[in-house]
Amino acid sequence: MKSIVEAMQWRYATDKFLDTSIPTETLNTILEATRLSPSSMNFQPWKYISIQSPELREQIFEAGGKQEAIKAPTLLVLTIPNILTTHNVDNVVLAAAKARNADPSTLTGYRSMLQGFVDKTAPEKFFDWSRRQAYISLGVLLSTVAQLEVDAAPMEGFDAPRVNEILGLTDSSAVTLIGLGYRHPEDTHQSWPKVRFDMEEIFETR
Numbered sequence: 001m002k003s004i005v006e007a008m009q010w011r012y013a014t015d016k017f018l019d020t021s022i023p024t025e026t027l028n029t030i031l032e033a034t035r036l037s038p039s040s041m042n043f044q045p046w047k048y049i050s051i052q053s054p055e056l057r058e059q060i061f062e063a064g065g066k067q068e069a070i071k072a073p074t075l076l077v078l079t080i081p082n083i084l085t086t087h088n089v090d091n092v093v094l095a096a097a098k099a100r101n102a103d104p105s106t107l108t109g110y111r112s113m114l115q116g117f118v119d120k121t122a123p124e125k126f127f128d129w130s131r132r133q134a135y136i137s138l139g140v141l142l143s144t145v146a147q148l149e150v151d152a153a154p155m156e157g158f159d160a161p162r163v164n165e166i167l168g169l170t171d172s173s174a175v176t177l178i179g180l181g182y183r184h185p186e187d188t189h190q191s192w193p194k195v196r197f198d199m200e201e202i203f204e205t206r
């Protein structure tokens with residue numbers, strides 16, 4: 001297996017994919033690593049929708065400016081809730097109780113902390129907050145696929161309201177499309193040099 005730095009050098013935002021599907025076991029590893037992503041207060045405000053229907057994919061292709069990568073063998077849509085409510089609090093508390101083999105009623109302190117956050121947050125702030133959390137999981141996904149030598153195309157350039165409409169999303173919204181698969185030898189993007197700021201430009205010591 002490549003080291004993490006080798007994997008991050010190897011990966012690139014893929015434009016054109018082969019038709020080859022990702023083996024189920026590999027896809028499950030990618031999804032499991034993504035599922036294990038951390039988030040603030042453990043709210044996990046994300047849901048990935050795998051697009052299997054050719055009709056839905058075609059409509060998303062149109063809504064995504066006909067980007068070639070939307071034709072990748074696997075297409076995921078990263079969605080986030082529009083707001084957080086007591087329902088989200090309940091879900092987190094129940095998951096914690098299940099994982100710890102505890103009665104949810106014993107987690108009142110944790111519940112109060114989560115509910116306090118929901119109560120004090122202005123509704124229009126939730127979306128940006130959830131997007132920040134969801135992008136942690138997107139980062140985990142992108143580095144996991146690189147280590148597994150699976151190619152990825154994250155895409156923000158699409159008509160989100162239109163994709164929400166296509167998928168019938170009312171309480172949540174699409175924030176990123178992710179094509180996954182294997183690079184086509186004719187994809188010229190793979191030969192582009194990696195463009196990143198130098199270390200001293202992004203890290204400093206004080």
Ligand SMILES: Cc1cc2nc3c(=O)[nH]c(=O)nc-3n(C[C@H](O)[C@H](O)[C@H](O)COP(=O)(O)O)c2cc1C
Pocket residue numbers: 011012013014067154155156157158176194195
């Ligand atoms: C969240 C996110 C959204 C992106 N959206 C698009 C997009 O809509 N279209 C596109 O061509 N590239 C998109 N990219 C690819 C970036 O332009 C690319 O990752 C960046 O230029 C660095 O190049 P590299 O990933 O090949 O190293 C996106 C990347 C990220 C992380």
